[in-house]
Amino acid sequence: MSRSPYYRxxxxxxxxxxxxxxxxxxxxxxxxxxxxxxxxxxxxxxxxRIIGFNDRAIIxxxxxxxxxxxRFSAGHELGHWxxxxxxxxxxxxxxxxxxxWSNDNAERRANRYAAELLLPDFMFVPRAKGLGIVxxxxxxxxxxxxxxxxxxxxxxxxLGSCPAMIVCSEPGRRKWFIRGPDVPDVIWPRDEPGxxxxxxxxxxxxxxxAGSVDIYADQWINYRDSRRYSLQEDSIKLGSTGLVLSLLWxxxxxxxxxxxxED
Amino acid sequence: MPNRSRDYELELFNVMNALADVEWxxxxxxxxxxxxxxxxxxxTEAESAREIFRRAVKExxxxxxxxxxxxxxxxxxxxxxxxFRIPNSASERRELLSAFMARKPDFGASILTAQHREFKxxxxxxxxxxxxxxxxxxxxxxxxxxxxxxL
Numbered sequence: 487m488s489r490s491p492y493y494r495x496x497x498x499x500x501x502x503x504x505x506x507x508x509x510x511x512x513x514x515x516x517x518x519x520x521x522x523x524x525x526x527x528x529x530x531x532x533x534x535r536i537i538g539f540n541d542r543a544i545i546x547x548x549x550x551x552x553x554x555x556x557r558f559s560a561g562h563e564l565g566h567w568x569x570x571x572x573x574x575x576x577x578x579x580x581x582x583x584x585x586x587w588s589n590d591n592a593e594r595r596a597n598r599y600a601a602e603l604l605l606p607d608f609m610f611v612p613r614a615k616g617l618g619i620v621x622x623x624x625x626x627x628x629x630x631x632x633x634x635x636x637x638x639x640x641x642x643x644x645l646g647s648c649p650a651m652i653v654c655s656e657p658g659r660r661k662w663f664i665r666g667p668d669v670p671d672v673i674w675p676r677d678e679p680g681x682x683x684x685x686x687x688x689x690x691x692x693x694x695x696a697g698s699v700d701i702y703a704d705q706w707i708n709y710r711d712s713r714r715y716s717l718q719e720d721s722i723k724l725g726s727t728g729l730v731l732s733l734l735w736x737x738x739x740x741x742x743x744x745x746x747x748e749d
Numbered sequence: 750m751p752n753r754s755r756d757y758e759l760e761l762f763n764v765m766n767a768l769a770d771v772e773w774x775x776x777x778x779x780x781x782x783x784x785x786x787x788x789x790x791x792x793t794e795a796e797s798a799r800e801i802f803r804r805a806v807k808e809x810x811x812x813x814x815x816x817x818x819x820x821x822x823x824x825x826x827x828x829x830x831x832x833f834r835i836p837n838s839a840s841e842r843r844e845l846l847s848a849f850m851a852r853k854p855d856f857g858a859s860i861l862t863a864q865h866r867e868f869k870x871x872x873x874x875x876x877x878x879x880x881x882x883x884x885x886x887x888x889x890x891x892x893x894x895x896x897x898x899x900l
Contacts, residue, residue: 504810504813505814512817518820525828540886543886546882
């Protein structure tokens with residue numbers, strides 16, 4: 487897909503403004519530098535929208551949302567502006583930010599842009615180094631970067647120190663998932679988490695204690711002999727969306743090593 | 750009072766240059782002796798100097814960021830102060846937005862498919878906000894501009 491001639495990668499935008507610390511990621515100034523002005527207004531049924539005309543855009547963000555959501559919404563709309571300038575007016579809801587991470591469409595691309603802008607590799611990697619792929623880590627990093635839980639969790643899977651996967655489930659099916667770079671492509675999460683998983687209980691309306699649990703890999707993974715291995719699962723409910731987010735982490739990497747040997 | 754006004758900047762520049770020349774000609778051990786002579790901890794002094802350099806470099810590199818923040822604040826302030834002269838009644842505002850969307854079908858379609866399935870689903874607040882923002886962006890001519898251009 488061809489990019490807008492106005493497109494600048496998040497890293498290029500940040501470096502061009504001399505930003506190298508999370509506390510300096512001033513989203514309003516960044517958007518203004520890209521010819522988009524962020525305004526905060528009360529919005530009903532939407533989290534943010536963008537209207538563009540010629541070389542300028544106005545991004546409206548729901549003033550009633552938490553700070554992390556507002557920052558991500560603004561970054562998401564800026565992603566539309568950078569990538570889809572010229573066909574511009576988008577209105578995006580909370581479910582867009584939670585649900586659009588795997589299909590290759592304008593919403594996913596805008597989500598990716600926001601994640602890379604607010605949680606850039608060169609700042610995130612050193613801070614995530616050596617930390618477990620669990621929601622406790624996500625909370626710490628989300629506070630540092632003032633970002634939403636989902637975006638931070640995805641970046642932890644992509645850029646963290648251990649092989650991991652993030653799976654978003656809704657009752658009856660898997661909504662999306664993302665593998666970390668060290669997880670082979672042959673590894674796929676099951677369409678529905680197994681009965682022994684925390685996610686299964688949460689999807690059935692149950693409660694779960696915070697923290698990760700050791701679980702047979704076949705409860706999550708669709709790959710032969712998975713029963714012989716284990717992985718760590720940390721699952722949480724995503725507010726009122728009905729979605730459950732699960733971080734899966736191979737603390738013991740034997741399964742991945744064995745798959746590598748098969749190749 | 751002297752007749753001729755003094756150039757303090759130039760004098761300071763000359764003094765600093767002279768000091769720099771002296772330092773330049775000193776050996777490393779002479780500099781270390783001088784710094785340590787009055788009981789100062791050299792490591793602390795060095796760290797303090799590094800911190801000053803770091804801050805100066807950061808200030809310099811982030812000048813565009815501060816400029817962008819200033820522009821942002823100015824723009825938002827202008828938007829808040831602006832008299833948009835949009836119609837007073839909700840129905841007239843709807844008519845105006847509807848007419849705009851009819852002229853720009855791509856724009857209208859994107860508003861309606863993105864969040865609101867039908868035009869009537871837009872709240873009065875949405876309509877007012879869209880009109881103001883479209884005016885701000887120059888997509889809709891404000892009444893005052895129209896009047897001015899008609900004169």
